[in-house]
Structure formats: C-alpha cells, structure tokens
Amino acid sequence: MKKVIIGLVLTLSVIIVGAIYVYQTAHAPYAQAEQETITFLKERTDLNDVKDFYWYNGEKTTFTVRGSNESDEEKYYIVKPDGGTVITLDVAETLSEQNARKMATDATDLKRILDAKIGLMEDTPVWEVTYKNENDRLGYYIIDLKTGEWMRSVDNI
CATH class of the missing domain: 3.10.450.40 (Nuclear Transport Factor 2; Chain: A,)
Known part of the structure; x- marks a missing residue:
C-alpha cells in the first residue's frame, strides 16, 4: 500500500510540474511583449505607472498600455510594433x-x-x-x- 501511495504522489508531482512548465512556456511570449512594450514606452513617453496591458491581433498586431503619467492623468498608449509609432489617448475621452x-x-x-x-x-x-x-x-x-x-x-x- 505504501508503494501505491508513493507512486501516486510521484505521478501527481510530475503532472503538476509538467502543467506549470507548459503554462509558463505558453505565457512567456505575452510576458515578454508586455515587458518590452512597457520599457519602450517608459523610455519614449511620460508613462509612469502601468495599470493594464492589451495585445491585439487584428489587421496588424498592436500593444496597448493603460497607465498614468507623472501628473496622474490616465492614458492609453497604443504601440505599432512594425514602426514603433505611439498613439496616446486620454482615458477620460474614450469609451470605458x-x-x-x-x-x-x-x-x-x-x-x-x-x-x-x-x-x-x-x-x-x-x-x-x-x-x-x-x-x-x-x-x-x-x-x-x-x-x-x-x-x-x-x-x-
């Protein structure tokens, strides 16, 4: 009976570790895009505090960050990755x-x-x-x- 329990514990451990690995591997591109976009925006805009990140795959891929600047004004920063163009919009002037x-x-x-x-x-x-x-x-x-x-x-x- 002890061997069966040890076998079950080992099997469940392998399944859990495998699931965590698969999740992290699948999530890695999203996390990398988010970090690179935030770094890019902090170097080129007045972005100070990040609240949300959106990855859009429509006609072309865009990355959007909702955050605030040093004046605590909430803004959307939309980045076109193919040219690095940034479109900035005031959150108060948009649909929530x-x-x-x-x-x-x-x-x-x-x-x-x-x-x-x-x-x-x-x-x-x-x-x-x-x-x-x-x-x-x-x-x-x-x-x-x-x-x-x-x-x-x-x-x-």
Missing part, C-alpha cells in the same frame, strides 16, 4: 472597458464575454470584445474607442 462590454452584451446574443482589448483597425483605435454566443461559437464585437460607435461584428466562428 465596462461600457464596451455592456454594449456588446446589449447588441448580441452572447453567453459570456471572454476578453476585451484595445487595438487599431484601419488606424482607428477600437475596443474588440471577444465572446462566446449561445451556440458556443466565437464572436467579436468591435467598437470605436473614441466615439463608442459600433464598427463591425463577426459571429459564429
């Missing part, structure tokens, strides 16, 4: 994540929201709300970050 999620919920037959992130679509800052619909299929609801206007929906993917 909570409102973007509510708009997607009100406009679609969704079962649950998976994620909301900021990116660029045709050089327009947008919220992309990712959700699962009633059929358990993936959908996207895209809203203009500045005006709150609906731009595009993609459903049943």
Whole structure:
C-alpha cells in the first residue's frame, strides 16, 4: 500500500510540474511583449505607472498600455510594433472597458464575454470584445474607442 501511495504522489508531482512548465512556456511570449512594450514606452513617453496591458491581433498586431503619467492623468498608449509609432489617448475621452462590454452584451446574443482589448483597425483605435454566443461559437464585437460607435461584428466562428 505504501508503494501505491508513493507512486501516486510521484505521478501527481510530475503532472503538476509538467502543467506549470507548459503554462509558463505558453505565457512567456505575452510576458515578454508586455515587458518590452512597457520599457519602450517608459523610455519614449511620460508613462509612469502601468495599470493594464492589451495585445491585439487584428489587421496588424498592436500593444496597448493603460497607465498614468507623472501628473496622474490616465492614458492609453497604443504601440505599432512594425514602426514603433505611439498613439496616446486620454482615458477620460474614450469609451470605458465596462461600457464596451455592456454594449456588446446589449447588441448580441452572447453567453459570456471572454476578453476585451484595445487595438487599431484601419488606424482607428477600437475596443474588440471577444465572446462566446449561445451556440458556443466565437464572436467579436468591435467598437470605436473614441466615439463608442459600433464598427463591425463577426459571429459564429
């Protein structure tokens, strides 16, 4: 009986260590992109304190950081990795994540929201709300970050 318990403990230990390794390996590109983007922004902008990081893969990949500057003004810093261009927006002048999620919920037959992130679509800052619909299929609801206007929906993917 002792050998069985030791065998089970060893097996569970290997499974747990393996799961941790797989998670860290899968998460490494995200963590690296986040760190590199924050470092880039702190060197080139007035970013002082980081609150959120968004990785958007639409037409082109963009990285967005929500943070504050030394004057405690909250801003979005949207970075285009292909040229290093930074677009800075005042958070107070944009649609909040909570409102973007509510708009997607009100406009679609969704079962649950998976994620909301900021990116660029045709050089327009947008919220992309990712959700699962009633059929358990993936959908996207895209809203203009500045005006709150609906731009595009993609459903049943």
